[in-house]
Amino acid sequence: MTMKALLSPAKRFVIGVPYVWLLVFFALPFLILLRISITDMGASIDPFTPLLDRAGDSWRLLLKPQNYLPLFTDGVSGFGGTIYIQAYQTSLKYAALTTLLCLAIGYPFAYFLARCKPSVRPALLLLVMLPFWTSFLLRISAWKGILADQGVLNNLLLWLGIINQPIVMLYTDVSMLVGMTYVYLPFMILPLYTNLVKMDMRLLEAAHDLGASRFKAFWLITVPLSKAGIVAGCMLVFIPAVGEFVIPSLLGGADNIMIGRVMWDELFSSNNWPRASALSVVMMLLVLVPLALYYRYKDRTVE
């Protein structure tokens, strides 16, 4: 059967509009990005230098895939020792830590939310989404007030006599992780909740009946059955966290530069568009390849 036979004009329109949108505003910009990443800017420093050049009678292809080389080696510290590789590693590390923290906090939260009386669930769910109603920057700034040396938390601990002098928390890994976990937590909770709330409670009864303790039933039944929710939540947190720019620059320290910051510098300070583009392409591959592998594995195991 052809597409025409399958879809009525109305359906084609409804499906077509978002596709056109994605094509124009995602696929096309990505191709431009790809093109810039292999452009030879030359002396004119023009990222849109034509890729084709006419030299005499023949056409010349002006591609410079070498733009990617400096990402991996700088000639001094050898292969892999560049600031870019370090930034990638830092980004992946903090994205992974953020994901783990969100999972550790979000899973129990979503679990008990799903086990609540159905009448109170909508209210509790609303509270999870409530932070979205205030400005993102405002919320991050609020954390500055809490975590600063003379901030709410330090003052409280001093007052309680738990510490004698303020703990330095702001502009460290801690404050950055707190901020990232705080911002991304709802993206972990919501898919986990939708998964856990559908869980058939009789399966847990069946597990108890067959001799599983409460913990065993949770570990052997609830956790495996919520795998789809765990994966979805982790993807929703990990992928944007890798490229996160705002939170590290507002709450992070100077030591751990993440890849988002490096791209910003390349683009606006060094005006090196091809390198910034190359960095983006590599980052995308870093995120997409594991994702693709996971989906291939999943398709096979479902069979």
Next chain:
Amino acid sequence: MTIATAYLETDQLVKRFGGVAAVSDVSLSINKGEIFALLGSSGCGKSTLLRMLAGFEVPTSGRILLGGSDIAAMPPHERPVNMMFQSYALFPHLNVSDNIAFGLKREGMPKAQIAQRVAEMLTLTQLQDFAQRKPHQLSGGQQQRVALARSLAKKPQLLLLDEPLGALDKKLRERTQFELVNILESVGVTCVMVTHDQEEAMAMASRIAVMSQGRVLQVGTPKEIYEHPNCRFVADFIGNVNLWEGTLDVDAADCCEVKTAHGVVHVGHGISGTLGMACAVAIRPEKITISKTRPGLVTNLFSGTVKEIAYFGSYNTFIVEMPGGGAVKILEANTSRYDGGDITWNDAIFFWFDETAPVVLTQ
């Protein structure tokens, strides 16, 4: 016949949910190896009773004795009791073997023994070819057998079956219920099943407890429950029945007469009641004979007009209106392919029944 000894006993078992009694004062004794059915419509308390036996509900008061020891306070995972759940509750992420092995692994049984026991269960339920399948790749009947294998794997002292055939379609249900009984009897496990389907209960169980509003109204073999109901509810709930209200007119040792709106009914058993007391006569529709011609000498003869006829293939149902008002239901078996053609709508007919047919109910 050996003297049956009670293996499972419930002693004045009560379960209240916020002041409402779901199960009130249920005392049952169930024999070893017996298939016992709790029968009733939804909300009668049968499922709550079963869940108390499984340990999912804690009784408000009363005792549950299994092999002499009280298990009422024991959590479900420690009880030597397993349950076959309604719609099976198979673990969707585990294959058939792992579903069956789940309970055995929790016991810490050695791997080799588990494999052997799983193989036994697969053979018992004829699932050898499906060991590696996931539940969603099985038909309803196969899923039901996996659920059975899983609940029998741990050799429970008591097996609970919650609407064991409820999820199957009618044709499959009839075939499966005999298979199920054969397996249960070959294993020799004591069973308590819950069902709202009286045919299922009668075909599978050796004894039935009819429940209503949290109470057990009657316990007996399927035949006792059907032929000798002890109250109007049981008579009406099991099968079809014509209930004629009346008063006790004559009461002797081996017979009695009840005066009803349709006339006096002669009954072939005494009830040791008081004359003039209110009671009801219950007559099963299939025990009534219908004819257009007046019969010779019969005891309970009545007349009426045919209002409805329904043809069910193996039998016909007639709804006959009686002169004093009210209708009676009569079943006539189609023993020949040419039966039942002569009576038609609005015919004046006679119907009669033997004095052994009716039962007098005082409750």
